[in-house]
Amino acid sequence: MPRELPTIVVIDDSTEVRAVITARLRLSGLLEVVGEGGDGTEAVGLAFQHQPSLLLLDLSMPVMDGLEALPGILAVSPATQVVVYSGFDEGGLAQSAEELGAAGFIEKSLPIDRLAGELLAKLPEHHVVPGPRARPAMTVVADPAAHPPIRGRDQQVLDEHLERFREVFEQAAIGMATMTLTGSIVRANRALSDLMGCKPHELVGLDYGRLTSGRGDLLDAALFDITRMSADIVHLEHDVSDASEKRKVLATLAPVRDSRGQALYVFLQVQDITQQRAAEEELRRSEERFRLLVEAVRDYAIFMLDPHGHVASWNAGAERIKGYSATEIIGQHFRVFYPQEKRDEQHPEFELQQALRTGQYGEEGWRLRKDGTRFWANVLITAVFNEMGEHIGFAKVTRDMTEARRVTEQREAAAAAVAAANEQLQRAAEEQRQFLAVTAHELRTPASVLGGTADTLSRHWSELSADDRTRLLHSMSSSAVRLQRLVTDLLTTSRLDADSLRLRPAPTSLAVLVATAIETVRSTREGAGAGAVTAHLEPDVQVLADPGRLVQAIENLIGNALHHGAPPVEIRIGSARGVARVEVTDAGDGVPSEVLKRLFQRFSTGDGARGTGLGLYIARELARAHDGDVVYEPGTPDQPAGTFVLTVPLVPDGDT
Secondary structure: OOOOOOOOEEEEEEOOOHHHHHHHHHHHHOOEEEEEEEOOOHHHHHHHHOOOOOOEEEEEOOOHHHOOOOOOHHOOOOOOOOEEEEEOOOOOOOHHHHHOOOEEEOOOOHHHHHHHHHHHOOOOHHHOOHHHOOOOOHOOOOOOOOOHHHHHHHHHHHEEEEEEHHHHHOOOEEEEEEEEEEEEEEEHHHHHHHHHHOOHHHHHOOEEHHHHHOOOOHHHHHHHHHHOOOOOOEEEEOOOOOOOOOOEEEEEEEEEOOOOOEEEEEEEEEOOHHHHHHHHHHHHHHHHHHHHHHHHOOOEEEEEOOOEEEEEEOOOHHHHHHHOHHHHHHHOOOOHHHHHHHOOOOOHHHHHHHHHHHHEEEEEEEEOOOOEEEEEEEEEEEEEEEEOOEEEEEEEEEEHHHHHHHHHHHHHHHHHHHHHHHHHHHHHHHHHHHHHHHHHHHHHHHHHHHHHHHHHHHHHOOOOHHHHHHHHHHHHHHHHHHHHHHHHHHHHHHHHHHOOOOOEEEEEEHHHHHHHHHHHHHHOOOOOOOOOEEEEEOOOOOEEHHHHHHHHHHHHHHHHHHHHHOOOOOEEEEEOOOOEEEEEOOOOOOOHHHHHHOOOOOOOOOOOOOOOHHHHHHHHHHHHOOOOEEEEEOOOOOOOOOOEEEEEEEEEOOOO
């Protein structure tokens, strides 16, 4: 009677691996496969059910891995010889498995045709009873064409589950480990053990969740994402609980999968980010302090714009200066702060272009508040770039300079007033000097004539003929009139300057006033005889004027024409658009162009020597005192002499 074969249960989460192992064990004729399962929980149940001689136990499995299941298997089936079957190098795993009660450790790199023999070697001697059934004829394949070699294909399946990172990683500066799908460490490098404050072998078999300072839930969630959600990379950050000093690490979990995409185990990288996080935290605190500082500043509007000019942040100073709350303005384009004329010429967009081109743009100008009022702003716009050099927006700082501008304008106005006053004083001093020179000049001749004539008459009266005496007396009379005219001009100028000239306007015939002025000129000025001055006094008009003052103005215009022009002097009167006109024209060459700008100024003389230079000034000021004016109209090439035109209001209807 054939002897019974030792029984075995195969546990591996990969259905491909289980199929290959089960088939080869059965074909070996050395073992009887009585059950198979895909995780540690099923392993415990099958061990209790079958009480097998052997149990081939995979290490990395979901739900419960091999090391976690091993004590439970031995508890329900103490006689079972449990052999750990793993794609990981032995390292400290064999020792960990032995400490948990395993009978042996076999790497998946073992050729598949040697597996049955290696398993039998793990049984006690009284179980190793291979009989004739141990080598059934079906173990030998007679027709290779019909049955291709099975070893190469099976071994390839197993090789996929060998550790993908067999190369030595002990010298790596970053912590590395391989873990089961439930988080048990099966291999760790020195960098990881140094980071955790222990020896590498002390980490083997340890649940990585115990190293996360109580955040095993993070590890469970990461493994769930890998095994159930097919995640390829999962990151978790935690403190290191057993380190001599508090450290923060970033753990990166990446599954190693078979050709069907099923996770076999997890590759772990652990990086010390203590300094990085400390720097980030300091940066965060610094940014928070800066944010609080910016938000607290009330004298400056400090805010951010996105690359297109839309408001992205807002501080208390911006709200105080511009009147908008953050909820009202964030998202709007910053052109709303500019007057319409600046928007029309796209000045806000120009500012951003300049800031982007040169890094910064600054200016002062008018800006608008929410209520539409204007304020004078000092503006600085700075282009902002991130660490990669990408343009991410603009920082804008605005200060309300309205009060400072007002003070500056007042200061400038005061300085201008002082400068104007100084200029006026200098002009007054120059006019005073000129006045004294002109007065001395104008007084000297008539005074000399009066003095000399009076002395001649008193000493030689009897010796002079009647004609000589008459001629001398006429000279004295002309000099006296000249002095009188000078005194009158000076007195009138003084009153005009002091704004103390009193007019007594009354309706008056303009023709009468012109005729009176002509007679006065003829009687007081040499060369003003009947042919020297002609008048056209029709049609007559009524004016509202002080007769004496208006006659004085007309006299000055006639005297100026005789003095600086050439006879005959022609006078015409008329009216147009509610004003009366007196036109005075002579036969001279007109006013030189260099004299035009100062023609009506005080003490301005055309030849620089003759006259007081007050005649035209007085004529214009007297006309203006009557709400009229005196202007000069240049001549033409055919008639070069220009015309002086005096205008005064006509008598209103009903006042005549």
